[in-house]
Amino acid sequence: MNASVRQVAQPEIKAIRQAVLRPYLSVAECDLPGDEWPETAHFAAFSDNMMVSIASIYHEPPPGSDRIDSWRLRGMATLPECRGGGYGTACLQACLDHVRSKGGQHIWCNARTPAVPFYERYGFRRIGEEFEIPKIGPHYVMEIEL
Template identity: 40%
Template sequence: MPIRTAVVPLSEIYELRWAVLRPGLPRESAEFAEDGGPHTFHLAAYEGEEPAVLGCITVFPDPFPAPHPLSAAAFRFRGMASAPEVRGRGYGAAVLAAATRESAARGARLLWCNGRTEATGFYKSQGFSVVGEEFVIEGVGPHLVFSREIQG
């Protein structure tokens, strides 16, 4: 069945974000300061017309943290997750592709994130490059900065 993506309210993706990215931590640990921003958007991935959210991502304008000519036109994504039962079936790639299209439509020319080090292979397969050194987010683990230029 094809993967469908849609821009949705935060409430639709929050449960998956919390369950996958912050297991064992309080629910509020999955709340991001950017969630309610005026230019923030959330995307969900579904299997066909089924209502269960199987992938999610949150995107917002945020200057790139290192010198870059496109820093002012950068969007950052956070909270990208796929349900464990569909990992490796394209849901992460689908929400990332939808986030790229939507970001470009909103004026972004650079897409970046603080991604888990263990996901390096995934990000590289999606055209992202590693920028800088590994760092640790307390309670979550080792991360790297990933970035990719995008077309409008």
């Protein structure tokens, strides 16, 4: 693998976000709340200069929490033909590093159920019951203390 990961501008990640995570929307409809917040970071992994994986990280506590050290991981996606190559891990690690560099101590996400084992590999744990997000499918809330 010849992979590199770097922070990119939000418009750059939208094509993969749409193709992998929101195929029922247009690219223009794939903005997420907080994408533009100053502390938000969007990361992308590249294979031979082609973007193949993305992830975004937001300074946002879980619903009902006021933890100011809590961040939300969102929009993790790797192109199907590039999965298993370590690109998702590279984006996830960049998000973890970003949160640590900002003094954050907690990360949470709404994990798609098929992706739960991926997050568990890196220390995330499930909280609560499985729930459904319309058009997308079953999810668990997951979290990790850094």
